Amino acid sequence: MAAQSAYTTCFVTDPSTARSRAWVEVDLEALRRNARTVRVVAGSEAQLIPMLKANAYGLGMERVLAALLPEQPWGFGVAAVAEGEALRGCGWRGPAVVFAPIAPGEYARAAAANLALCLSDVEALRGWVQAGRSAGRRVAFHTEIDTGMGRAGFSWSEAAVWGAAVAALAGLESRWEGCFTHFHSADEPVLAPTDEQWERFEYALRNLPAPRDGSQRLVHATNSAAALRRPEYARNLVRPGIFLYGGEVGAEYHPWAVAALRARVVLVRGVPAGATVGYGATYQAARPERWATLAIGYGDGLRRALGPAGGEVLIRGQRAPIIGRISMDVTVVNVANIPGVVPGDVATLIGRDRDVEIRLDEVAARCGTISYEILTGLGPRLPRVYDAPDLT
Numbered sequence: 187m188a189a190q191s192a193y194t195t196c197f198v199t200d201p202s203t204a205r206s207r208a209w210v211e212v213d214l215e216a217l218r219r220n221a222r223t224v225r226v227v228a229g230s231e232a233q234l235i236p237m238l239k240a241n242a243y244g245l246g247m248e249r250v251l252a253a254l255l256p257e258q259p260w261g262f263g264v265a266a267v268a269e270g271e272a273l274r275g276c277g278w279r280g281p282a283v284v285f286a287p288i289a290p291g292e293y294a295r296a297a298a299a300n301l302a303l304c305l306s307d308v309e310a311l312r313g314w315v316q317a318g319r320s321a322g323r324r325v326a327f328h329t330e331i332d333t334g335m336g337r338a339g340f341s342w343s344e345a346a347v348w349g350a351a352v353a354a355l356a357g358l359e360s361r362w363e364g365c366f367t368h369f370h371s372a373d374e375p376v377l378a379p380t381d382e383q384w385e386r387f388e389y390a391l392r393n394l395p396a397p398r399d400g401s402q403r404l405v406h407a408t409n410s411a412a413a414l415r416r417p418e419y420a421r422n423l424v425r426p427g428i429f430l431y432g433g434e435v436g437a438e439y440h441p442w443a444v445a446a447l448r449a450r451v452v453l454v455r456g457v458p459a460g461a462t463v464g465y466g467a468t469y470q471a472a473r474p475e476r477w478a479t480l481a482i483g484y485g486d487g488l489r490r491a492l493g494p495a496g497g498e499v500l501i502r503g504q505r506a507p508i509i510g511r512i513s514m515d516v517t518v519v520n521v522a523n524i525p526g527v528v529p530g531d532v533a534t535l536i537g538r539d540r541d542v543e544i545r546l547d548e549v550a551a552r553c554g555t556i557s558y559e560i561l562t563g564l565g566p567r568l569p570r571v572y573d574a575p576d577l578t
């Protein structure tokens with residue numbers, strides 16, 4: 187069944203073993219609070235279409251979906267047909283929109299799963315209508331309008347031309363459900379490029395033909411950053427992703443932390459001055475030290491770049507520096523300054539331990555990347571644990 191696929195999974199789900207090596211904790215209540223923030227800021231006219239692509243940014247589609255239902259989303263967004271099928275496998279019957287372009291060979295599957303596609307050209311719409319005809323279904327689509335993102339979408343300045351062609355094809359066999367654009371810089375300090383994109387989008391909307399049947403086309407534009415920083419652009423739907431999952435999108439609102447990354451200490455050893463650690467022996471003890479080996483490595487999605495960038499972990503509420511290169515399966519930290527560390531202790535790579543916290547965005551910045559890439563890179567070897575309790 188699709189719900190068991192890698193697109194939804196919680197991987198190893200046996201709760202008795204999930205926290206034995208390394209794992210991801212997901213605070214679903216924090217996720218809900220973040221969704222509520224977006225909802226309140228976006229206003230009562232706009233409904234949520236949370237993004238569940240990439241297995242809900244690595245945190246597990248099935249549980250994230252269930253956690254968001256009380257926020258009464260209009261629908262959910264995914265990026266691939268297989269993800270849409272997984273969404274159906276989770277039992278979601280409402281709108282499911284595939285936001286990335288897909289290959290023509292996938293239209294039949296998309297129609298069978300009753301997904302809505304986002305289209306960028308008239309030829310694709312013809313193919314989609316044909317797929318719907320074969321499936322005996324009135325298919326739905328949203329037209330993407332490219333206002334500067336450049337990866338997909340109809341041209342904003344030529345809406346009168348393509349709009350007429352799309353309107354001519356939409357009708358009994360297909361439903362033109364929505365029009366949207368996507369901002370490229372809504373999380374940047376300066377919002378002028380976002381405002382310019384919005385003006386282009388509005389220009390395009392003004393030049394589109396009105397729906398013939400008098401129905402309402404849904405208008406949407408805002409990702410997390412735009413939803414919180416330019417709520418006046420929300421219109422009918424808001425499309426939050428990263429903010430739900432605890433990623434920062436600007437100074438105005440801060441998300442509750444949702445994901446924590448933890449690993450067990452599996453070895454603790456005293457080493458003499460001169461001892462080296464890791465491939466390339468890049469670290470050497472200047473004096474006698476205590477090293478703890480953690481059961482997590484880049485094979486779990488822990489970035490190798492974190493080591494040389496001054497990466498730290500929390501053990502017993504204190505910071506311990508990562509030393510040497512991160513291996514595929516293990517990482518070594520110096521615990522010379524933390525008394526009493528023993529195998530079985532929990533090390534926190536992202537998240538809170540007592541009064542200290544390592545934030546997701548802090549780790550991303552150290553690795554020279556963004557929170558999105560850290561979360562979606564968390565590997566299948568890490569069980570996802572939901573609403574996890576204390577650190578024992």
Ligand SMILES: *Cc1c(COP(=O)(O)O)cnc(C)c1O
Nearest residue numbers: 237285368409410425426427428
């Ligand atoms: C991923 C995505 C979003 C969500 O963006 P965040 O920055 O994660 O909030 C919104 N819209 C589209 C089209 C997307 O692909």
